[in-house]
Amino acid sequence: MQRRVVVVIFDGFQLLDLAGPADVFATASLIVGSERGYRLDVAAVRAGAVPAGKGIATVAELALHEISGPIDTLVVVGGLSVPKRLGDRHLIGEISRLAGTARRIASVCNGAFLLAEAGLLDGRRATTHWLAAPELGTRYPDVDVDADPIYVRDGNVWTSAGVTAGIDLTLALVAEDHGHDVAREIARGLVVYLHRPGGQSQFSTPMRSTTPRSEPLRELQSFIDANPAGDLSVPALARRAGMSDRHFSRVFTKQTGLPPGRYVERSRADTARRLLEETGHPLDRVARESGLGAAETLYRVFRRHWRVAPGDYRRRFSSQRT
Template sequence: MNDRRRMLIVAYDDAQILDIACPSGALDIANRYGATPPYTIELGTLGRRAARSSAGIVIGAGQGLETVTGRLDTLIVVGGAGSSEAAADGRLVAQVRRLAGLSRRVASVCTGTYVLAAAGLLDNRRVTTHWGYGDQLAARHPAVAVDVGPLYIRDGDVYTSAGVTSALDLTLSLIEDDHGPTLARSVARELVSYLHRPADQAQISMFLAAPPPGDRLVRDLSVHISAHLAGDLSPAALAARAGVSARHLTRLFTAHLGTTPARAVRAARTEAAAHLARSSGLPLAAIARRCGLGSAQTLRKAFLDHYGVAGDRIRKMPDMPRPLGTPWQQTPVP
């Protein structure tokens, strides 16, 4: 098997089926597009038992983790509703620790970080996980530097990714590292996937949704804004992207969102920053840069203007504050 890249995906009961499907599907397509050397994709469980996904779909395992020997290219541990129980299973954790020693690199999807952390593989490393579970991971494992901002993080030979579909972004990155950007682009096109979201794109911005405007141009720009918070989102840049004048763009936003493009952008950036402040330990200055607000001072003013709350208070509030009557209000999707 030395002429192949051996990829072992570790599953367990109540795993998220997309955490399994995204990496395995992308790697399979990479093979069909000529990955050289090709990937060998294996699914392993304790005792080679079938894994029942959280969706109720049962997936047969090809390998018993206890019997896997020989060199592995990549060990991938998936996440899901069963990740806490998996991390508490000493047998599973021991096998993950052993298999990591046989692997060139180790990766996790979503709350698969719980298992890697329990195996001691994340100590003194910067990692990410699903934005809703970063606090729990940090509380359980103080030696792990948790940052729920990015879609995925590489720290040495350990890769961690955010929730669910970010597994696809991570896998495309692995394919690009292994075989170059041309193959990664081909895989993304086959998957009809965005090519491909950068690692440091703020994952929280994907879970903010403006009220869906009826105008398609405004709707498309709203999606663009939430996905590119740190980019150039000036009215002139947005108008150029849409192929209309800045004046016409303002009329469209006012008619369909009840606010101007500049105010809509500031609201999107401020709400993304608020969610990131509450779900990560990042300094306000880092959050401000990531969300396109520039500085901690600008971010504090944005919080006061938008919520009537200082930045440091937002971290301590039991619930997200409500915007102060901002017309273009956004709501986090559970």
């Protein structure tokens, strides 16, 4: 039986949030046959041309109020204009109404905010683009936000990370419907991962703590970042700050939000990541120059912070010509 997918768009939406999942669903229909595949309906508050964030217009064949169930999958896209859409009672109301007729609900990128505004993520675990995750958790405290996964399933509600993660999520939806062999064939054809290694933290900016209020601690923070291979033990740092070990640890933790040891590890991990991106140094040299000591420690730290091995990270993000 053909499965009906309704994709909700709005002025300023992210074009790839629509195009990526649409291509996955369309390719699935080619493989399994149109009778068992997917029928895609693109809808907006008003039918007609809807400009994406970059100005490219997409035609919404249907107005949301024209749609009645049943719906197999409701997909809500994201975009830079999402904050402006949270006050659109018509849009939010229609998302809530259609969710009640859908077998499953999904969001791409910060489309999770629209689901949350409709009350569809209350008490659920969810993800969104790593840049927007802190705001999602603050604005909707009843949502259990996890910023790292590429996508999250909680019951019949699926949420995905930033932009291209909508492809990962849709492959998982197809795998649920038609099996992993079909999803794998689609991934091969689209030249994407079936299961992307690691989480979205590997794509995030360097990890930062709170900037200390006191000038001496700000200077010490800069010293740590500039000297990753130096002696950055608590006693050495406390001496440099002119404090006792205990007082230094207490003050540093209070002003940065991180204990000194954890801050040092984060700083060294960021240095290692930069070296992997910008140099062709072997892993043992990266470990030494970043202050992590040995390649084994580098591997453990990378797995802990970014869920990927250093070599995998370098292959994806190195600026060095190979």
